[in-house]
Amino acid sequence: MKNKRQFRKRDILYLLPMWLLSLILPDPLPHLKKEFRKRDLFYLVALLLLPLLRPDSHFNYIMILAGIYAILAVGLSLFLGYAGQISLGHGAFFGIGAYTTAILTTRCTFPTLAAFGASAVAAAIMAYLVGKPILKLKGYFLALATLGFGEIFLVVVKEWDGLTNGVIGIFDIPWFSMAGFTFDTYLKQYYLVWGVLTGLVLFSKNLVRSKMGRAFLAVASSEDAAASIGINVATLKLEVFVLSAVFAGFAGSLFSCIMSIANPEAFGLNLSTLIVMMVVLGGMGNLYGPVAGAIFLTWLTDMLGKYQEYSLPVYGVILILLLLFFPDGVGTRLGTRFVYLISYWPKKKRRDEVRS
């Protein structure tokens, strides 16, 4: 049989949109692909150019907020998407990060960079203390226990007036500054937040390809099987919990520096569920999904804010509809369809060859 290539003009039509889509969509099968692709470069350039293309202060503000939530979501995605555990208490670690920065910079006149580090350390210590007893739980019980921790944190923050200034919160937190350079405009803060996010995503990308990252996936699929091949499941779960709390601590520190206020309203159950939604909608088990989910949900909440009292019910309905139609994430489902289309094309060609 002759190995004749039949290339039709029609195929060019498929190619262009698929190539464009491949730049935007998250990777459906990340473990089969090379480490660094054109797509990553595309994201990076888009990230750098975005605020310059749209110099609109409200847009920049939304993107800063989305960046902070994306840091949280990427951290949670390690715990939720890779290690397969459930946490509904990540708002608390975010809050611990924010309050540590707020207290250290306003009361003890720490430089913000030191407070930034201290926030992550504080969140990590708290995560270690909380995670040690509760991470042996699974499913609904783990969800309930983490949620309970979030509620305890909220009550303590509201009641401990001396340290946290109660429900009023702490004001006048200084801008983030580093080596004499102050991030005082939205544009500078945009690059700060998304710079931190890029660093953390690169770290996570390397992490999930390491031995530890593979172990996360093993624990997610079956804890017994993972234990039988020599993975210390309890320690691993604790490590990934602490790691995702560190991410949340960073995010909280940035949040309090940029908003220059830390009050308990921002760290409740609503925030925790919002972050989990970002990870779920972005797709479990990939790192760009949570970022896309964070941008989408931040934009959605902002857009619905225009309708005031109708925004909350509509928001609830949209969340439920998204879950009903994309229970394994918007990116994942579109990505699977995309892989199917690509693989269909060469197979069809081969079938045609066999037939001729």
Place this chain on the structure above:
Amino acid sequence: MSPLANIPQLLSSGITLGAIYALVGLGFVIISRASQIVNFAQGEFVMLGGVVTFSLLHRGLPYPLAALISIAFVITVGFILQVLVIHPLRKASVLVLIMATLGASFFLSSTSGLVFGTLPKALPSFSGERSFHVFGILVSPQTIWVLGATLLLLMVLYFLSHRTLLGKAMEASSTDPLGADLSGISRNFMTFLSFGVSAGTGAIAGIFIAPLFYTSYSVGTLLGLKGFVAAVLGGWGKNSGAILGGFVLGIVESVSVAFIPSGYKDAIAFVVLLLILYLRPKGILGSPYIDSRRW
């Protein structure tokens, strides 16, 4: 006055609070016994029960009629929730189910705030406002109503789940799904029914507590969570566990006010939860699910 002198009075209010937690916890147990789903919107049924009764009473309906219509309304909401949200997601992961029920809870509470107003509401007592003294403790007549209703509901639910074919079918569809399918039990229908029963229980609890504690559109979430804590504390998956856990939680929470600042009261339930999950995850009475199943 020393804090200990208040304890008998706190104990009596703790028992009332405990009855409420027990009723809310029962709602969780009913659904989980039929389908192993935890419905995080359970607290909203309680909230809706109180709020809808209040708004009907405001329109001039007599009390019993308003209560009955409100219970029927909440049961319908439970059915709708099952059909529109739970049924399409019955094969989804635990996480997606949690998020979907939390989304439903969010939707129900904000919609009720929009429709019925956001001000706190108090229903009138069932039989007069005059409290009476028992052994020097001030007891409101509503407390007796609440305790009586809890006892009655518990008996009804016991008969439903242990003495009727329907209840046994519900139980079977949870303990052995394949066996239930083989013996011709429709698991979807059992889940559907359990949501109705659970919503009804929640609504009754909501109507009975509304005269004692103010009700408003936002009370549901916390009440639901505490009910879940109560069910876990007593022993997950057992009616008796939910009842016992509810009373223990209510009393602990109420008596704690004597020893720590009252602002920390809301945290007590979750501290108790973390302790019980750490020390004895199957709860006080033991749970039929914890050891045999992967939770």
